[in-house]
Amino acid sequence: MRDSVIQSIRTAVNVSPPRYSLVLPIYNEEQVLPRLIERISSLICRLDGEAEAIFVDDGSLDGSVEYLRNVVAVEPRFRLIELSRNFGHQIAITAGMDAAAGDAVIVMDADLQDPPEVVLDLVAKWKEGFEIVYARRVKREGESWFKRITASLFYRLLEKMTSVDIPRDVGDFRLVGRKALETFKQMPEHDRFVRGMFAWMGFKQTAVPFERPARTLGQTKYPFWKMMHLAVHGIVSFSEKPLRMALWGGLAISALAAVFGAYAIFAWIFETGIIAGWTSTVVIVSLLCGINLFMTGVVGLYVGGIHAEVKRRPLYVIDRVTGFDKAMRAAPLGESRRSLRKPRNGASADGRTLRQL
Numbered sequence: 001m002r003d004s005v006i007q008s009i010r011t012a013v014n015v016s017p018p019r020y021s022l023v024l025p026i027y028n029e030e031q032v033l034p035r036l037i038e039r040i041s042s043l044i045c046r047l048d049g050e051a052e053a054i055f056v057d058d059g060s061l062d063g064s065v066e067y068l069r070n071v072v073a074v075e076p077r078f079r080l081i082e083l084s085r086n087f088g089h090q091i092a093i094t095a096g097m098d099a100a101a102g103d104a105v106i107v108m109d110a111d112l113q114d115p116p117e118v119v120l121d122l123v124a125k126w127k128e129g130f131e132i133v134y135a136r137r138v139k140r141e142g143e144s145w146f147k148r149i150t151a152s153l154f155y156r157l158l159e160k161m162t163s164v165d166i167p168r169d170v171g172d173f174r175l176v177g178r179k180a181l182e183t184f185k186q187m188p189e190h191d192r193f194v195r196g197m198f199a200w201m202g203f204k205q206t207a208v209p210f211e212r213p214a215r216t217l218g219q220t221k222y223p224f225w226k227m228m229h230l231a232v233h234g235i236v237s238f239s240e241k242p243l244r245m246a247l248w249g250g251l252a253i254s255a256l257a258a259v260f261g262a263y264a265i266f267a268w269i270f271e272t273g274i275i276a277g278w279t280s281t282v283v284i285v286s287l288l289c290g291i292n293l294f295m296t297g298v299v300g301l302y303v304g305g306i307h308a309e310v311k312r313r314p315l316y317v318i319d320r321v322t323g324f325d326k327a328m329r330a331a332p333l334g335e336s337r338r339s340l341r342k343p344r345n346g347a348s349a350d351g352r353t354l355r356q357l
Contacts, residue, residue, distance in 0.1 A: 006081075006099040006324050019049030020123070021102030024110045025092035026055050030062040036110055037071055037078075043116040044077055047123065054079045055110075056096040059086030072323040079323035087316045090192040093172060095316050098185060099324070105176045107194075113212050114173040121208045122175040131203040134167060134174040134195075139211040166199040167207060174198065190309055242298045253291060260284075 022040065029036070044051045055072075057065050057080065065082060072078045081095055093107055104126050108114040118135055125133040156168070172194055176184070180203050187197055198205075 006318075006321060016050075017101035017103075018052045019103050020044075020047050020051035021100035021105045022051065022053040022119070023093060023096030023100055023105060023107045024053065024055050025058055025089055025096065026060060026064050026068070026110050027058045027086065027089070027092070028060050028062045028064060029110045030060075030064045030067060032111055033064060033067050033071075036112060039112070039116045041075070043119055046120065052077050052079055052100075052102065054081065054096045054099055056081045056083065056092045058083055058089070058092040069322060076323070076326040080321065081318060082320040082322075084317040084319040089172075090194050091316050093194055094192060095318070097176070097181060099321075100181070103178050105178075105181050106174070107176070108173050109171075113214075114171075115210065115213065118173075118208065118210045119175070121210070125206055125208055126175050126177060129204060130206045131177040131180045132174060132198055132201070132205040134170045134198075134205065134207055136167065136207040136209050137169045137171070137212045138209045164196060164200045166196050170195060170207070177203075179203070188315075190313070190315060192315075245298075249291065249295065253288065 022044075024036075024040075026033075040053050044053065055068050055078065057068065065080075068078075068080050072080045079099070081099060083092065083095060087095075097105055097107065104123065106119050106122060108116070108119070114135065122133045122135065174195075176198065180198065180201055183201050184197060
């Protein structure tokens with residue numbers, strides 16, 4: 001299992017599992033971390049059971065890791081997973097969910113555009129018997145008209161292209177019950193589109209609407225080209241329609257070529273005249289070559305996905321874990337606040353590397 005190392009730590013020190021696990025992928029979020037830690041701490045105190053927060057550092061290049069190490073050192077409800085490099089947002093989410101021990105696991109972004117307070121609404125729906133509760137964005141503040149339009153087009157295209165009912169205007173902010181989580185952990189594919197994977201599972205699902213605030217600190221980690229990459233892989237992972245479109249497109253172009261060839265023969269026989277020159281030939285050949293390359297690229301996406309799967313490499317590599325061998329008791333308030341104001345340099349005392357395990 002992918003989580004065997006972390007689970008062995010929990011078992012060795014006999015740490016009782018929490019009821020809730022929060023999973024937060026981190027990538028260059030040093031500016032927002034103090035405010036995030038404060039709001040996550042407040043949220044944990046309001047939950048009706050033991051809770052842990054698992055921060056997954058996805059190869060940050062700023063001071064995020066150092067800050068989190070010092071916070072985790074004094075806050076026993078926080079854990080830290082440091083990946084060996086940047087594996088991507090979807091893989092970081094997977095690493096955190098593999099390590100989560102709670103009956104309910106909540107995935108949320110660290111930029112505070114997924115408000116921690118909404119988790120209470122997700123939990124309320126989970127208690128009603130829903131196995132997966134996702135947060136639906138009804139308002140997106142601070143985003144340009146271009147991003148809103150392209151996001152809307154993406155969700156509608158995804159709906160048309162896939163046979164899986166993937167909810168509109170829904171990201172990765174969601175609560176997942178233990179049954180759905182165990183199913184998720186049995187899905188080994190490398191080309192991951194997490195929100196689509198949960199939609200594919202089925203189970204009893206529902207939505208909680210929320211207004212997504214604008215990002216106030218730091219920079220977005222999903223520029224346009226990354227959004228396009230996610231969109232393409234989302235479609236390729238859950239639909240074969242692009243391949244069918246390539247097939248039917250090729251047949252249609254072949255039919256048009258046959259009709260044009262018949263017309264050329266007819267014109268030659270009856271000497272109706274064909275305009276001499278190379279322009280029409282170049283245009284037609286260029287069009288056909290372009291379409292051929294496009295279709296080859298579509299097939300290449302699927303072949304590339306197969307290539308990634310058959311290599312059977314691990315989804316991610318963990319460089320270091322911290323905090324998984326501590327019981328979940330609240331840290332003294334003054335000590336916790338001192339760590340937030342002035343982080344100490346160096347690693348936490350209970351940090352472990354894979355070599356030590």
